[in-house]
Amino acid sequence: MHFQARAGEKVRNPVLQRALQKAKPLFVGKRAKGIAALADDALDFETLRTTCEGIRNRTLADLDVWLDIFEERATASGAEVLWARDGEEVGRLVVDIARRHGVSKAAKSKSMLSEEAHLNEALAAAGIRPVETDLGEYIVQLAGETPSHIIAPAVHKTIEEVEALFAKEHGRPIETRTSADIPDMTREARQVLRQHFLTAEMGITGANFLIAETGTAALVTNEGNGRMVTTLPKVHVVVTGIEKVIPTLEDFATLMRLLPRSATGQSISNYVSLLTGTQREGEHDGPQKTVFILVDNGRANLLGSAYQDMLRCIRCGACMNHCPVYFSLGGHAYGWVYPGPMGSVLTPLYTGIENALDLPHATTGCNQCGSVCPVRIPLPRLMHQLRTDQVERGLRPLSERLAFKAWAWLAGRPALYRWLTRRAARYLSWLAGEDGRIHIFGLAPGWTAGRDLPVAGNRTFHELYKARKRA
């Protein structure tokens, strides 16, 4: 199914719409508060943005070098570093590690890259049970769905839907729930998940950042499941993209000024974990084996291209949280792992420009995303570049191309243009009739399906102006 068809379905889904309408003001309001509170620490958003943008740009300029340093330091601290070209390779590597360590259950903390790699499917196919332990991911996994938001995976679900899933999975009757019951429902999930933390032989996480100077994975979480997953199981596998590396802990501290604020408005997330190496002598917890799987999956292709800016992304979700299109549809309409403006850029870049032709067009160009992005990714410009690439690669429908050509040809011939627009004005006015509004317009049915087309008169400006000057 194409984006357009999915979009139509989502717009008309009242349950989804209710969930989205509830979530949007929360996201926007919390971020606004968080950013405003920077002033309490005598910090300025625009200055910080410039600094964060600079950190990411400098890293990307020498990405190979920083990755080499990361590999060397991580290895020195006792971890193993593996490289994966694509998602399939990620699956093979993780299954292989699991088999070597006799793993039958893997507890997972949120990782969007594991979605790119279809890791859960790969594990299940190998007889290993993946258990999502982030609350939202847990809900999504029970529903047999994929995340619809990168930091709030189950944002598309209402409390009634979650209650039905929990009742079924936890073997109890369905109860009537209100938001006051959320703590109870969370406690219930926690009790179930606790058993998984204690019995899983492998923990799988992503990484918000990889810190080169220390060979460290940084995890930014709110629920504490990330700690469980990285300390209890004997094996910890970090699956993340090669672009996540940053040079120093100092850089990490700077980026942390904006990451949680941009995502949830928090000055800092409930948990910030810096994970280096394996369990050392005398320590009571931590994995005996730590493996980093650093994944390309299309990222290296963006280096040095017109799309390199996209690699700055620190996955805060602010772009989708401020996107009118995202909040009309939810994340599943976007068809792949990443939704919202970042998805409209990444999906064609990672899955093939010809496989996501609609996405770069599914934008009003409002730039609400670009103006909140903590690392100043010019998302509208990148979507525009993709539209230009579609034209240049001959991927637009011939009818559309001819229409633009004809229109531009006409606009280049003022006399003919005047003659035609005069006729058009009369035609539109005739269509509009007495109330001055077109209710069904065959030339733009997409407009009049939901709106009237107001028509102000039957003369063009230039026609009237000419007449006035003559008089």
Added chain:
Amino acid sequence: MRVALYVTCLVDLMRPSVGFAALRLLEAAGCEVLVPEGQTCCGQPAWSAGERALAAELAKKAIGELEGYDTVVIPSGSCADQIRNIYPQLLADDAAWSARARALAERAYELTAFLADVLQVSAVPAAFDGSVTYHDSCKGLRSLGIKRQPRALLAKVPGLTLKEMSECEECCGFGGAFSVKFGDVSTKIVDRKCESIAAAGADAVVGGDLGCLMNIEGRLRRRGDETTRVLHIAEVLAGGGT
């Protein structure tokens, strides 16, 4: 001051009164207003669609028509953005045109920015008996920084009260071709705008871009709101809106 008025293709075809209101406003502010002949469209639709070559053709045409004037004024944030920000970028690598594009960009203004920032008008010709709420169009707001100017100008209209709507900076869902290509998504977005407008309870919703206004008016009427007036800021300031 001699000023060229670039009326925009949408105003020309769909709502000529906006062009005449802009003309009256500029004349009332003491400008000699000329309407360059031959003007058609700035090429923004082609640019947005990724039709770079066509957009460049139309950009060159517009530059040729407009560069002879000291100042160009445009009653639209998105068309002004096209000329001010996109033309120089579009023609940056064209040796013959890049300097001309930049020169025009520096002298092209969105209407309210020109009135408030350049002319610093102290009065406007209009009176308006009632309340208005202002919708900030995206390109004007986020590409040109137009926020304070329309409000400062509205504050000079005797009888007018401004009732700000919540989320006045939220996109209305127009987006040019987007509104036709993704009509149902666009309608969903403008529905929220209509709710904000209804909650503000003003007599009229005012904005600086005709595309957004047609989208808002079209949806308001379809929802059954026959009373809230939908006006371009030029119409309100010039007195056409009473």
